[in-house]
Amino acid sequence: MGYKTINEANEAVIQKIVAAAPFLTDVVPAKSVIPELEEHVLLHAGPPIKYENMTDPMQGSCVGAILFEGWAEDEAGARELLENDKITFIPCHHVNAVGPMGGITSPNMPVLVVVNKETGNEAYCQMNEGIGAVLRFGAYNEQVINRLHWMKDVLGPVLSKALKTIEGGLNVNVLIAKAIAMGDEFHQRNIAASLAFLKEVAPIISALDDVEKEQRTEVIQFLADTDQFFLNIAMATGKAMMDAAATIEHGTVVTAMCRNGENFGIRIAGMGDEWFTAPVNTPQGLYFTGYSAEDANTDIGDSAITETIGVGGVAMIAAPAVTRFVGSGGFNDALETSNQMTEIFIGENPNFAIPTWDFKGACLGIDARKVVETGITPVINTGIAHKVAGFGQIGAGTVNPPIECFEKAITAYAEKLGFTE
Amino acid sequence: MILEASAIGSIALELLIEGKKFTVHSIFEKGWNIIDCNGELIFLGTDENGTFPFGILLDQQTKQTVRAGITAGDTFIVRNHRLSHSRFDIQFDHAKMLPLNMDFEHANINKLKENMQQISFESYESTDFELARVSELIHKLQDSSENVEADFRYFIGRGQGLTPTGDDILVGILYGHFIHPFIAPNHLETLANLIKEPLTTTVSQRFLTCAIKGLFSSKITKLQYDSSLESMKSLIKVGSSSGKDTLYGICMTLKKE
């Protein structure tokens, strides 16, 4: 079905976003829900990219994933596979998934399953590994690989059991609504949501009779330690919402934003699965002691899906606590950022009312036309990775997509509708 | 924010057609009015002034939340069984229907008459609506050969307030008619036609069109079930004088021989 005007089409898309009913239902091995994940296949963040063009951390992640899967004995073996094109790469976004930072996801990694009950579609995202040396930032030492195994063998199955005891799964909108009132914006700050999640699952996990006590304790301890655990749930949720919205297939609402370290890619509803890409920017922000902008990796990861649904950097005002951390000034600056964002978003999402914004709903639906018209691009909150694999996170800040993505997208769409110069 | 309506009147429900646009017309302490492109009006708010067939009932909290966030001229659109504003969605698919209360035969006319004795309407003597004038109208209304257009024109839109006193009295007289019919059909028709003219405020127009069809505010229809002085007093509390004006109309109707 077509729409008479772009506005009508966009309206339909944002209605779909508002109507979404995301539920976290399970944690399963990636290959069980993503059939494309066969032997020697890896998923990565962002639009399509070749191995040789990946930045160092992303390549490091690949090495780590291969070691975790046991496709090679050591780093040299892994590199050999990679450099000789023995590994097939698929963007997470192409298989209903999203991945943080490098987004490297291998067949046996556990993924969170979020179902959008409004439309029935599912979305997947691997679980947050915590901070320090982690795979998503390109680390692949023994400790990293061991943690991945623990996540596969303990964390995943335990959470799966716990979630299955909740009939219909965990209503993510409820968690988000709660946590937004507690100062989360779901990209840089997830501590409230992670705690809210823990509050839901801790009693259940404690009561799981068929899990050893030690493992239960480990899992709860891990969840308690991992402030950003909810980020990955929010990402899968965003993906589930936006994939449903994309089925409208018309209009100029942005349905995905992601980066692979080389290019920033966006999709708009009217252009289906087509990526509109341009070289990524490097995040601006604050660095941990001893690091500077010179050490920073370029912009990377699928986590900008959070901004696509109107939270993250766009909802900076929701999380005054982190405005300084990301180097964007104080409360008033955050307010200004969010107010400015209203110029490129179409509406407000009544499901996500932001108390610090006088209960205005989070921004709803980026209109690519408005981005081009105003020259204002969405603000993305992001972690900053070291450009050398293995160092991990060295800071946090904000980054903007290159406007060319939006220009290309609307031009392509106009041409599709018959525009000629 | 998604909010729930507690109850909804039948006329309001008819007007809430998917995709239809309403504009905030006026905002009051107890709620606000929205109108569609045809000037049809819906009241959203609490039941402190009673409930109306063209009303959507909200609880205090909901009313306050929304009222603080809207301004006159804002748009509400009916979407997925919700009234959507840019900042709020008011859901009404779980709302219960407001009863129409058209069972006028329950009214205990003698009891009503008796209790009304205790309310003084003397103050109307010094106004544009002295007892003799109202009695005369009521008298003429019984006789289909009388011409009442000029009298109606005198009443409609006359007096203080958003629902001018004359209109409220007419609503009272119409209620009196429904519990004990006496108005000749041609006069009702005359009134129905007059109301279509721009003789009074949009809000008042709404009350009168409903009243001609036998649809009244719950504060009025309460008199059918409870003829006590308390019911009357709670009607009197409506508006600054509207309730009393309506009661005056009812009283004068019942007093006719």
Add this chain to the structure above:
Amino acid sequence: MLYTIIKENTYQDSIVLMLLSNKLSAMDGVNKVSIMMGTPANKDIFKSSGLGTDELENANPNDIVVVVDTDQEDKVSEVEAEIEAELKGNSAAQDESKAQEAHNWKKAMELANNPNLALISIPGQYAAMEAENALNEGLHAFIFSDNVSKEDEVKLKQKAHEKGLLVMGPDCGTGIIHGLPLAFTNIVKEGDIGVVGASGTGIQEVTTIIDRYGKGVTNAIGTGGRDLSTEVGAITVLDSIKALNQDPKVNVITVISKPPAEEVQQKVLNVLRNIEKPVVTLFLGDKPAYQEENIYHAYTLEEAAVVSVQLSNGEKPNFEPKIVENVNVALKDSQVGIKGYYSGGTLASEAAMLLKDAFKDEVPAEKKEAYILKTKHHEIIDLGDDIYTQGKPHPMIDPEKRIEMLETSGNDPETAVIMIDNVIGYGSHDDMANELAPTIKRVLEKAHQDGRELAVLATVVGTEQDPQGYDKQIATLKESGAIICETNDQMVRTAISLVGGKVEQPVLDVQNFEHTKEDLSVDEKIMSLINSNPSVINIGLKSFTEAVKESGSECVQFNWRPMAGGDEKLMKVLQFLNYYEGDTSNGLQNN
């Protein structure tokens, strides 16, 4: 005295109205006050209680009406402030945000209250696109910007006409819409003369003369100078004439333009011949060759204004050109030149026209660049011409070039008369007379020292209501030694007579012409534009917003910046998408 205050479409709890009533009654100096909704029955109450006023008739049932009886006029504003405060109540905080400015169309449309007119003063290359956006939003467009291509003008005006909208301009310097002065305009009393003009200062001269004769103009519709070209075909002029014809408040229609293309002139005249209201036309530059029963063909701006006034008074047209008599200046035989330095282009053209008429033999065949007229002895210059304004403000704002010209010509021993105009009103210099006066004085003194006498003639285009004050400007110029002429016509004729020439006023026969029947109907949107207070979105110069607000109309400032950073292709893409109407599936089928 009774004063009526009407708050349109305002609703309040009865209790608020009563509180307000009590408050107002208690005010010192208020004898009586009544507040009610403006229903017919309540209007009767106002009347029967001795509070009836004429303004009451304008109130509708959904308006709050307040009638105040007070002997102190200054109480009224106090009462008004009180009402305003009470009605606003706690929503005051929200109103503050309403004063926001927009930087895109969506926001502008949101902030504006039922807007119907876009006032556009952004760089020319973008003006056409924004005017089209305005039309797409259902707004009439007043395009102050110049440098809009003729093709764009044709496209815009055709689109507007189809949509029942009016495009005024491009390069429209002047307009009065329902009493609201737009761009460079004088404050003119409202009245029953309707003006359509393709020339800015032409409109200013005619409307201000009408004002000074005690009559008024409620609508003076500027059309832009090219409207009567063959390509544009007078779309705006014709729609405007029809609108003024439909407007019952208009009794005389006055049309001002440079001589149009022949076929366009016939088209315009044919429409005018269908009209029963008396019409005055001025095709400035053409000497009329005939008169018509119902159409008065004027020769000069003053004539057009004076005849319009006469017709509005129900009198027979009778124009006698005037000159300033008894000019006490002794010219030598060698002093033969008339020099006119104008800030108003149409006034310069009128001067050139009259000079050519008076000194036919002297006029060279070819026009000289930078001059409106250059003969052996005389010169007329429009200092507003692009040649003089490159990188400089317009001479209505900047006196520099005129001062320079005054000095140079004053020193020329051949110069007999110098003519200058002083166009006041919105947009003009705050006190141009005061800028020019010292130079006039000096030039006169210097000539005197050199043993010559000079006549400096000056005319002020303006009204007493203008911020600069007509009388004050005249007084300053007079004081400097300038000879004040009431109109440009009189100034030029006086100059001509000083050097011994004369312009013959044509005496003409009335002729009859066949005309074909013309549909005189006009879209309701145009009627509503000229019949109600416009609600304006001002795109560009912020001072225009302030002027509109000062005049009591609503205006939203749209701080325009080029869309998509000024990238033309992207701007076109955006325009295509923003106003796409059709089926968004169309393209998909091809995939």
